[in-house]
Amino acid sequence: MTITKAFILRHVTGVAREGDAVRLTVQALPAIELPGAPGWLTGEDPLDQGIEITMPNLPRDLTLPPVEPREVDVVITIAEHDAARLVVAPPGARVHREPASWLGIVTNDAIDRPDLSEDPGTVTVRGAEVEVRVRRSPFAVEIRDGAGHTVARTAERLRQVAGFPMAPAVMLYDNGLSLNLELGTDEDILGFGEQFGRLVKNGQHLRLRTEDALGTGTGMAYKPVPVWHSTAGYTALVNTGAVVSADVGHSRPSVLGVRVADEALDLYVMTGAHPRRRLGAYTRLTGRAPLPPLWAFGYWMGRCRYRSAHEMLAVARTMREHAVPCDVLHLDPDWLVVDRLNTDFIWNTDRFGDRREFVSALDDLGCRLSVWELPYLDPASPRYAEAQQRGYLVRDVDGAVAELRGTPTPDGRHRALIDFTNPEARSWWQHQHDVFLDDGVAVFKTDFGEGLPDDVALADGTPPVHAHNLYPLRYNAAVSDHIAAHTGRAPLVWGRSGWAGSHRYPGQWGGDAESTVAGMQATLRGGLSYAMSAPGFWSHDIGGFFGPELTPGLYVRWTQFGALSPLMRAHGLRPREPWEFGEDALTVAREWIRLRYSLLPYLWQAAGDSAALGLPMLRPLALEFPDDPVAAGIDGQFLLGNDLLVVPIFDDGTSPVIRRFYVPDGEWQDLLTGESVSGPGFRSQEVPLERMPVLVRAGAVIPRVNVDAHVRNTDDLLGRPWTLHTYGRAPGEFDLHGFDGTITRVTIARRRVSAVGSQPIDEVVRHH
Structure with missing residues (x-):
């Protein structure tokens, strides 16, 4: 029999109030996992553990672990009135000495003084609208909301037939901790960042590690976020940069198991009857996105790659010839001299001439310029030696310059990464943008950022287990903060990678989707999932980034979806300009782009609400209709702001299609046809190429x-x-x-x- 080295939190042995915190001392006992069967066992008396010792198939000859307790501290605080924080870690762990904001995810360290009450069996810590009840023995946790309803509880009472617990409340391992929560019979779990599978995560196993996902169908994620939303009435954040694994009823159908690859579990639980309110609480803790400039909500056009200023100016002129509104043209890596996974800010004058003159020429045609970057340096760049000599590059634990991981380099050479925890390196990188901003560049596409290796020694001493996932947060923050400081206007980046807190730095896009119906569907699912855990300003590449040649039908359908997304950008490996897909596609796409511009006053109100209240612009139905048992499972349509219900058409042909969609409770009216529709219920409708159902809520x-x-x-x-x-x-x-x-x-x-x-x-x- 193989014995898994683990400890189970079992008995509370001490309770102390320390300022505004309550510290529980808990005995964790060594435990073994049963051979070939689910279940855990400590060295205590089996009867005390609830084992059914009369079962005929009870495992025999188990070598029980010694009853040698290890002390663990569980520190409970109330973060404002409706959020509880539980930190589980060994005494002396760094997390106990640091403020909640030490990793840069949480930005608000304020806490309320809780009420503490005790009885022989229970310790209760109360805030105004949240309550944490801890059973002393065996250790268990229950979270209640302000009305006294239980919204979450640990899963130690769930057992297999012989009485062995399958999901102890909290466990410690050599390489992390796990928390097991019961899933209610009708409880759905959503969130965990930009995940491209089904919106409801029940039945899925997710590994939260930011990756160059190489598409939307690989099972990896550019922007995973350790935040989930439960329809039972809570939203949770694991305040960590470490890899988090979430088993949502996958291994054990009634258990949500969360495992953190760190010495500490730092958990926030926000309660409240409505998920909008809980997202508000979450963003009060982690910050909210500023309102981007108005032009950000216009139409963006890009291609990988535009090869010259001549080519881009021709696109801008053709936009005007076809009367297609457009605010931004995006320039991918060809603006660099050394342009393969490298950004050294050396402008390629051979291809694009004088930068200021180029920006001015675009401006004359009514277009702003977006410029690509990534936080990596190629040794072939003349700036590599400067950054290395000054200590601006990330180093590994042995002191050598760290090498990019996870993204293949086209030439086999390593790529180095900027260490944004070094204030001098951060400032040096930021000021590389100055001449671009001074010349009129409007926005930077902060691409990549997922490639930090795990064995690094960052300048500020961030533990290596946190470094990888925090890297894209720090990278996007550096660029966004500097744009704001240098220009005095609301900042805007266009980021691919992210982690918890990345929603503070708008905007983000859904990465490299395949140019297929499946890629379009996965893109929307990713945006809806991200909305439940990183609310703000998200978008996607209209037409997808790569794959089979894009059909005119799919291009139009994706353009319709994009026209009613928070931000709107067409971009891909091949041309995405609407005239490239034929006269019919141009006509329909132009009408939807103009429709977007006509709706900009509405979008501006929705964007303002997002910035002020911490809400996403693109919203799953589950966010707006939490009492509707059908809403959580709807991931092929969405609300844009409060009042527009958008139903994308997932099809790549040009013929009319039958679209079945869900109409939530209330009276609705089609924005384009004026037809009235009542909900709740499903509806099927024939939709020609030039149309997409967009319903307006009554009272809007x-x-x-x-x-x-x-x-x-x-x-x-x-x-x-x-x-x-x-x-x-x-x-x-x-x-x-x-x-x-x-x-x-x-x-x-x-x-x-x-x-x-x-x-x-x-x-x-x-x-x-």
Whole structure:
């Protein structure tokens, strides 16, 4: 029999209040895992462990481990009124000495003083709207909300037939800790970052380690996040950079098992009846994204790769010839001289000429410039030696320059990584952007960042187990923070990799999707999953990045999806300009791009709510309709803001298709056809290529702006009057946030509208 070296937390032996924290001393006992069967056993009396010793198939001749307890500290605090923090670690562990923000995930260290009560069997720590109940022996934890409802409990009572516990509450191993929670009979789990499988994670086993996922169908993730949402009424964050494994009813159908590859389990649990409220609590702890500039919500166009300034200016001119609004053109690595997995900020004048003149020429055509980067240096670059000499490159534990892992290098040479924990290195990297920003570059696409090896010694002493997953968070933060500091405007990056906290640095996109229906479906699932754990501004590559030649039908369908996504960018290995797919595709795509621009006043309100309240713009139905038992499983459609229900068409042909979709409770009206629909229930509808179902919730006011053939970009919308479209019984008074940041108070009476503020309101259109 193989004995797994493990310890199970079993008995609370001490309770002490330490300032605003409650520290429990807990005995952890050595345990063995049964050979060939699920179940754990300590050296205690089997009867005390609940073992059914009369069972005829009870394992015999088990060599029990010694009863040699190891002490573990469980420290409980209340992080604001509706969030509890539990830190499980050996005495003296670093996490006990550090503030909650030490890893850069949590940004708010404030805690409330809890109420502490004890009885012979239980220790209870209470905040205003959350309660942690700890059973002394055997150790168990129960979380209750402000109404006294149990929302989470450890799974130690779940056993196999002979009474052996299958999922002890908390276990310690040589290489980590695990927490086991019961899954209720109707409990669904969502989240864990940008995962490309089904939105409901029950039945899945996930390994949360940020990777160059090489697509959306490989089972890996660019932006995993150790945050999950339970329909039982809680949202949880594991405050760690270490690899986290989540077994969501995969090995044991009634158990959510979370294992952290670290000496500590640092867990936050947010309670509240509505998931919107819990996301608000989570983002109060971890920060919220600033509102990006208006032009960020326009249409972006890119290609891997545009080879010259001449080629890009031709694209911009053709956009204008076809009257397609466009705000941003993106330039991938060809702007570099050494451009294979390298960024040294040396501009390729042979291909793109003088940078300032190039940016100015694009500006004359109404387009801003987005520029690609990654945080790696090629030894072939003349700046490599400078960075190495100054100590700006990540080193491994033996002191050598660390080498990029996980992304194949095209020439076999190693690539080095910038150490963003070194303040001088961070500043050096940031200031490389200055001349680009001064010349008018609008935004940087912060690509890659997933390649930090595990055996590194970072300058600030971050433990190696945390370094890999925190690297993309620190990389995107460095660029975003500097854009804000250098320009004085709201920052914007376009990041691929991420971790918990990355939502603070908008925006992110869904990585390298395949140009297939499956790739489009996986992309949406990734965005919905990310929304439940990293709420903010997310997008995707319209048309997918790679794969089979993109069909005109799929290009149109993906453009429709993109037009009603938080941000809108077309990009891929091959051309993504709408005229490349034929006249019919150009006509339909242009109409949807113009529709997006006409809806920018509505998108601006939704974006403002996202920044102010910590909500995603793109929302799963489960977020808005938590009491609907069907909503959690719907991952082929979404809400954009509060009031638009978007139903993408997953098809690559040009003929009409039958689309079956779910209509949530209430009255809805199709934005384009005016047809009224009632929910809840499923509906099937024939959808031609030029249409996609977009339903407006009854009671909504949708501000829109007129978009004609003269609109080149968002600048052309400034100062134009808005038209208010009301659906059903509209609110009598409400505020509108103008593109200039001012607030206009609007009052709608039966026959008139009045507005107090700077935003001109043209008229009210009533939809019945």
